[in-house]
Amino acid sequence: MAGDALIGRNKFGLYHIPEGVETRPASRAVLSGRVFEPDTIDFMRANCGDGDVIHAGTFFGDFLPGLSDGMALNAKIWAFEPNPGSFAAAEQTVALNGLANVELQNAALSDQGGEVLFQTHRTDGSPMGGVSHVVEAAGEGVNRVRSVMLDYAVPIDRKVSILQLDVEGHEKNALLGAYHIINIWKPILILEYFSEARWISRTFRNLRYKAVCKVHGNHVYATGPVET
Template identity: 25%
Template sequence: MVKGNKIFDLFRTVLIFTSLDRYYSRLIRGKKHDSFIGKMAPNNYQYKKGTYRIARLNNNIKLSVDLHDYLGHYIYFGYKDQSQDALLKLVEENYSVLDIGTNIGNTALLFADKVKAAGRVIGFEPDPETYQLCMKNLELNSFENLKVHNIGFGDNNSSFFIESLIDSNISGNRINEKLTQGQKQVSVKRLDDVFFDFNLKKVDLVKIDVEGYEMKVLIGAKETIQKFKPTLFIEIDDNNLRDQKSSAQELLDFLEKNNYTSVEAVSNKPINSNYNFKDCHFDIISTSNC
């Protein structure tokens, strides 16, 4: 197996140095990451940090991505993302969408394309460096219905430091309330306190992907959720939630108490607070029963 891996790595290295990886990305677009052809693509760690390429989403959206970064690599090679497919099916023309945890803007741009000119998409990315990457991607496109703000959401108004866990995965950067110093300090607000600053008359969909901070976001958005009853698309990672002094069970309890029913995004399997959440990692779609 080790010998086989070395042969595969040699093939991947050849793809990079001959620039054939550009053509290979077209070949594997839409394939699963764990398929044989998907596994043969160069790994993100084989690219130097700062290896930027332009990826295209839906043929009309341009995105500058770093191939050293896990998400940038995933987007560039166009691997099938069943969870994102399920998310985009929730979006309709004229929708007002909140993207909490916008990252480099890939999902927000797809939202903006789907809601059309009459819709609104507002994104929120607390990490200042990631926010700058996101803004560059917004500049590559021309969606007037999309705005992104450099703030985070939580259960109180404060400021915290960002923790960067893995250099090659900016998606894993997260707020750490325990840190007392750091290079990146971010502003955190309760959504309920600032919602009307964004001049929205409704909210149809809220996506929340904030590396374990999801429960705090929901607590600070309780009034907004109760008033507008939007569909919620939430990442559930019990270990990340526990790192933030919460849990997946607590999050589902909150949703149920607020009259929401949840299903796993890809399988559509019902999910409730009695589920075994140990080491779980998946997305849920939650809809109001009212």
């Protein structure tokens, strides 16, 4: 225990878990010494090559130590977390592990810059943690958070090998905001519960993305072979 947070640990490192989300699957995993979504992390480590990784829906940073350790020299992880409480925890996870190759931003990904409405707490006041999400209307537990387009948040000359999104239904907006990154670098797309291969092939019609596999609940799309 450190202040109002728990510290979890697994083979990759230490994790700062905010109060109130101890029962979330990622929290339970690291508090019991396990890796959350080990197959997803292994897949990303095996396929990132010499490029950068974009990782959105960072939560408290449950993927960050495992990904950081598998990156090439001078490659970076561009991590995005809109929930202010989760972002603060992810900052602590980065600090606890000394992750020098992580660029962490407190922002939601979208197809335009500005602000979005983001629900971080339930109506009873309990934190939603990793299932916080963009909403259409203001209300209890809803905050305004900064939104960014990946095309402007990540330098276009950075080679991106993997774009991984866990953004709770906001995938289309986030992908449209990365239109130029995707067209230039053709990264592997890892999208949680997003099975719209036809939309991806239509939107990025010249790239010939195909659904290639599933890892945990994530649908993987690529323009060529991947290492499974």
